[in-house]
Amino acid sequence: MEYLIVLVVLVCLIVAFEYRIRRPDDVVVFEGKKGMAVRTGRFYPRHFSLPIHRTTHSMQMTVDATAKGNLEIRVKLAATVAASPANLAALVRVGGWSTDAVGKAAKELEALVLGFVKEYTEQFGIEELSSEKIHADLNQKVSANAAKFGVEIISLVILSFEPLNPQISEALRQQEHARILEQTEALNQKARIASAKAKLKADEEIATLENQLELKNYDLKKSQLERESVLANLRVDEELKRSRRKLEFDKEELDMLRSSPELLMLTPQAARLAEASQGLKNARTIVSLSPNDVAQGSELLGMFQKMLSAALDAYRDKDKKSKAK
DSSP: OHHHHHHHHHHHHHHHHHEEEOOTTEEEEEEETTEEEEEOSSEEEGGGOEEEEOSOEEEEEEEEEEETTTEEEEEEEEEEEEEOGGGHHHHHHHHOSSTTHHHHHHHHHHHHHHHHHHHHHTTSOTTTOOHHHHHHHHHHHHHHHGGGGTEEEEEEEEEEEEESSHHHHHHHHHHHHHHHHHHHHHHHHHHHHHHHHHHHHHHHHHHHHHHHHHHHHHHHHHHHHHHHHHHHHHHHHHHHHHHHHHHHHHHHHHHHHHHOGGGGGGSHHHHHHHHHHHTSTTOOSSOOSSGGGSOSSOHHHHHHHHHHHHHHHHHHHHHHHHHHO
């Protein structure tokens, strides 16, 4: 019984000494039948497993390189890497079986980055180089080779790029200053041209609108004149119709008087002649129907006498014809 208790205590001590609790930020790697694998359990044996921290590893580098013409330049950059879960075998191969495998792989990657920077800067003149161009080339090459070291690139930043010769640095600054001024002047001129074009376009649109307004006013005036012309024609037509009717009425009246002369005594004209005869110097108060009693000194009375004589003769002829029948 005592041996059993001792055995249980020894097993518990061995388990407590050998097994560890996996932390949330660790990736526990062990060597399986098909290569490196990851333990997913809460506990792991420490002598048969490798806990790798998944935290990031940052590094800063200063690269003294040369541009075309053997001009010395200095590039400062910073990078942040982390363990790549898909390339743990490469990480162990580069960094070894150590919890600091990410740091060792980052050192190896740093040497590769230095070589990439020097290789790129030697191909171009110093005035052709810039932080943006170096970053674009470096980011492409490092991202393609990071998997070989078992890490992944979180960030890669160019901190500075400058020639080591102060005179060259000053010349580049002046060149950049002149370029910025030239670009600013070009933008100002473009802005002036754009403003002039906008003003010209606005003037053209205003002129077009004014022309359209004038055409509309002309069309309105034209339609108004056409309506007035139609109304005037209608008035003229009505006047002509009224005049024709009046002429027809006068013609009928003349035909009636021609056929019946005695009706002349009933016409307003005869009444006015009678009234006018009363105002004559030799006129009598009562108009006689006998032509012998009418004074011959007045033309108006002569006309009236002829009219009455014609009416009386026509009446006598009509009466004789009726008696003869």
